Amino acid sequence: MKRRTKKLLLNWRIILLTLFLIGSIVTLAVRPLTFGIDISGGVALVAQTEHPVDTKTMQLVTDSLQKRLNTLGLRDITVEAQGDQIVLIKVANVTSPEEANQIKSVIESQGVFYMEFAGTVFGTGNDVEYVGIYKINPDNSWSVPFRISKSAAEKFAELAKGKAGWPVDMFLDPPVNSLMIVPESVYKTMNSSEFNANAPEAPTLLERITRAFNISVVAYANQSADEIVKLAQGKDKIVLVDVPGELQTQLEAMNITVRYVPRAQGESDHALIVRVLGLYGPYSLGEGLTVGEPQQDVQITGSAPDRLTAEQEASTIYTVLKSGSLPVKLNVVGMEFISPRLGEGFRTQALYAGIGALITVLLIVYFHYRKWRIAIPVASTSLFEAVIILGFAALIKWNLDLPSIAGIIAAIGTGVDQQIVITDELLGGEKTTRISRRSSMLKRMGRAFFVIFASAATTIAAMSFLLVYFVGTLKGFAFTTILGVLIGILITRPAYAEIAKYLLGED
Structure with a gap:
């Protein structure tokens, strides 16, 4: 036995x-x-496109919405297409009308895509005339070809002349004309050369976003709500990044427009910065684009450790370039709290x-x-x-x-x-x-x-x-x-x- x-x-x-x-x-x-929201509570929103769209366009809409809502710092977001006109958005742990209205605003806005170099915006989503199919090479490098307008190409050629290796940034819905209150470690990262691609001598990310978007960044040092309001004079809103949540309540009580972005579990300073700013890049400027000649047909390239990662990175850039402005207008036709x-x-x-x-x-x-x-x-x-x-x-x-x-x-x-x-x-x-x-x-x-x-x-x-x-x-x-x-x-x-x-x- x-x-x-x-x-x-x-x-x-x-x-x-x-x-x-x-x-x-x-x-x-x-x-x-x-x-999910039927157990943890939350809000479900039903959005409808202006007209029926094909499967490819609907996929582009859902991918773009997912990326935009992620920048709000929300957790447990699902965006699902239902047929050729309906998009169902579920966000768990959202119970206040204010949060729901913010989500509704993001869904109904067309969004703005920016291309920035050395602190100057040289193009927006309206300047992206064509996006080609991305390519994955055997060595897991990838490329996404696209065409920009003649005016954007001319402006970029003038800015980029002789600056090989400098960072080129792309942003989707950055917090324009805002005051950002961030932890000291985040401030130091933004003010370092970590986002400078292959050019440590280039302006830091903090300098670039300040010049391009009038975004002021302040390290949190136990400032009071009144002190923060004084710093934010002339700004459209205040963005609180990974700071005590009670500040949001205090500022909203003063009728200040506030966006609160908590840090996700295990999220690094680098990843948090990328998410808050809606940043894609920086991409190192190739020598072929630094000769001062306007070039409308350009491409973004990168490399990854494996094919799956390369596919994900290329697909993300393709979606961002295509969705700088949503291909079809969305209207929220229903909202339900659970x-x-x-x-x-x-x-x-x-x-x-x-x-x-x-x-x-x-x-x-x-x-x-x-x-x-x-x-x-x-x-x-x-x-x-x-x-x-x-x-x-x-x-x-x-x-x-x-x-x-x-x-x-x-x-x-x-x-x-x-x-x-x-x-x-x-x-x-x-x-x-x-x-x-x-x-x-x-x-x-x-x-x-x-x-x-x-x-x-x-x-x-x-x-x-x-x-x-x-x-x-x-x-x-x-x-x-x-x-x-x-x-x-x-x-x-x-x-x-x-x-x-x-x-x-x-x-």
């Missing part, structure tokens, strides 16, 4: 399940789950439903087999499966909404069916000699796993269709169902088979 127990514990399937279970528990402990209290109720009910489902599974399996040694492992495996799914969701920061939770329950329900198939096959063998019993067990396990893999394949195929071709809440349901099925057939189901063989006396 001890030998069989030791053999079970050292089985690689049991070890794999244990490792994934421990890893999931640790992940959930250090990285809490994130929830209360966090209602979400807390959903979360509690989902927890109770999960516990009730596990108890029900335990009792039904027991009454079917009249053996606790079968019922307990089946229910325990379902619990382990749920924990691993939640661990994966926490690891990749998947926003759990009600359809996602329904997908988890559906996957676990499928798992119980498959465990019963395994159990029935094990109980259906004839008890003859040890050798024939082992041979029979292998055949029965083969039959059971054939059924399991066939069932899993059909489920994944059906859910993949929803994941690819549908939008909205169906995606969450499809994703968690597929994740649960994969975890089941690769991790929990093989481990349960080993446990069941041990408990039912098979070897």
Whole structure:
């Protein structure tokens, strides 16, 4: 008996399940789950284009909106196209009308794209006449060709003459004519040569944005709201970056236009600066553009450590160049707030439903087999499966909404069916000699796993269709169902088979 127990514990399937279970528990402990707006609360906005658009244009609209809303410092944003005219925007943890109206303003604005060099704006989105398809080279370098207007090309040629290696910046919706209050470390980074490309002698990013956009940057040193207002005289707004949140409340009480940008978890000073300014670049100026001759056909180039990263970087620049001004006007036609209290109720009910489902599974399996040694492992495996799914969701920061939770329950329900198939096959063998019993067990396990893999394949195929071709809440349901099925057939189901063989006396 001890030998069989030791053999079970050292089985690689049991070890794999244990490792994934421990890893999931640790992940959930250090990285809490994130929830969608139907659980955590938030606002959902429905925007409509002026006229129907094709799929490519709609993708450009959604990508552009995602980038713009990210600059606001909002978390848990989803932008989804629904048909050829409707865009659904969901933002979690937004409960005030002021925040919602700010989001509405961003959605309905066309946005402004700027090209800047040495503190001078030489072109805007209106000067981008054409954007070519980006190219990825075998060495993972990339290029995005585009054409600028004759006037922008002439202005740029004059500015760039003899300045090879100097930084060329691109901005999407920077905070023009504003006062930025930032942490001291952020101020020092902006005032260093970190954003100077290959020309340390060039003006710093802080100098460039001050000249180009009249953005004043001040390091936060416990200034009062009154002191900040004095510094902001003549500015359109104040941008608070990673400073105490109570300043926002105090300034808004004084009828000051304020934009508050918190630092995301683990976000570096460099990344925070890029996000707040809507900055793309800086790009090092090539020698071919420093001869003083206007060139309308230009390109942005870069390199990446792998092809996937190169694809992402090139795609981002392509989208920014194309979306300097949205290709179609959007109007917000609907807005709905979802209360966090209602979400807390959903979360509690989902927890109770999960516990009730596990108890029900335990009792039904027991009454079917009249053996606790079968019922307990089946229910325990379902619990382990749920924990691993939640661990994966926490690891990749998947926003759990009600359809996602329904997908988890559906996957676990499928798992119980498959465990019963395994159990029935094990109980259906004839008890003859040890050798024939082992041979029979292998055949029965083969039959059971054939059924399991066939069932899993059909489920994944059906859910993949929803994941690819549908939008909205169906995606969450499809994703968690597929994740649960994969975890089941690769991790929990093989481990349960080993446990069941041990408990039912098979070897």
